[in-house]
Amino acid sequence: MAYQNLRVVEIIFTPPLKTRPLEGTNNKIKTLHKMAYGFRDISSSLNLKL
Template sequence: ATAYYMKEDLRRIWQQEDKESAAFLLADWVKRATTSGVGMLKRFANTLGAYRSGILAYYDFDRLSTGPLEGTNNKIKTLQKMAYGFRDLNFLKLKIKALHQTKYALVG
């Protein structure tokens, strides 16, 4: 139950209105995780502490997320794996350009 509540508290960081309140919640979360007695939470708290400035940079750039871009990169990598052995590079390029046109481009 501890891990579940800690996860929910961590999600609250992204819902803060400003960087200062997010920094306060993050520091509080890291402190509680390191004293929780759960080994995996302690390790994760150390990782979050190491990436603190990067996490809080989310607020410096108007809550910009690279998630959609990373999803597109993953689709391109999957296409490249599926096209392994084919010689037609132009067809692969067309498939990559068409990725944005469909919601589930790699299904089926």
């Protein structure tokens, strides 16, 4: 019984999955979106470099 309670507490306090790679991708998309502001079509904005 005590082992089960300890396992529940361990599950509650373990940190969730790391989201750093996803945050980096979102940041790149936001930067690209800001750089492309004002372009009329996608083809001219695809020539931008990060």
